[in-house]
Amino acid sequence: MARRSPWARRVTAEDAPTSVTLVETGESVELVAIPGKPGEVMLRTELEQALADRDAADAYDRHTTAIEEFEQLDRARALWRPPCHDDLRFVTDSLPIADRIELQDICLTRCRIRGQCDAYARRARPSSGTWAGRSYLP
Template sequence: MTKATDAFERLQFAMFTTDPACKDDDRFISDVVPAATLAPICRTCPVYDLCAAYGELDRPKAGIWAGKRYKTNTKKGN
């Protein structure tokens, strides 16, 4: 098991026992809403620390995790 997988499992368990601030809020999976707009909501979330830990380890390519959007390098080589 990777560290990212372990972090995700801890986050997932916490989300079963505690509602995250982003629950049922589609803005957190939108590609057009700036992360900075949603970051204040994230900071009030009871699973913020677990979400941040997972985000830093896995760097998800979609969604906003603990107030941050992880981008992939889209620069094309020659």
């Protein structure tokens, strides 16, 4: 459970201040509404840090899950060699539409590990290439 900031408090829209003066320093700081929590305000700096921390945690979770998905894909590739194995078009940044359609067809009709490939690509969000029939463009 997330610890609530000592500066977070429930207020109504009419009595919500836009700033407060810190007793310790005499500094005037801005208050902002907390997204998704109607009637609650927080110091802007603390809210910005909390949002940055949440974004970093989400990115870490996505990265960790992508590694797990890649390990599953790698195990599947060890058991069966996919049609993309020696075809450099699958890792090329830019391809003509005809090639992208051909690669999509190969993935959808001839690949037995497309599920693992798709799971990895959805988590990792690759910057380019063709994964499970889906083109990722830079």
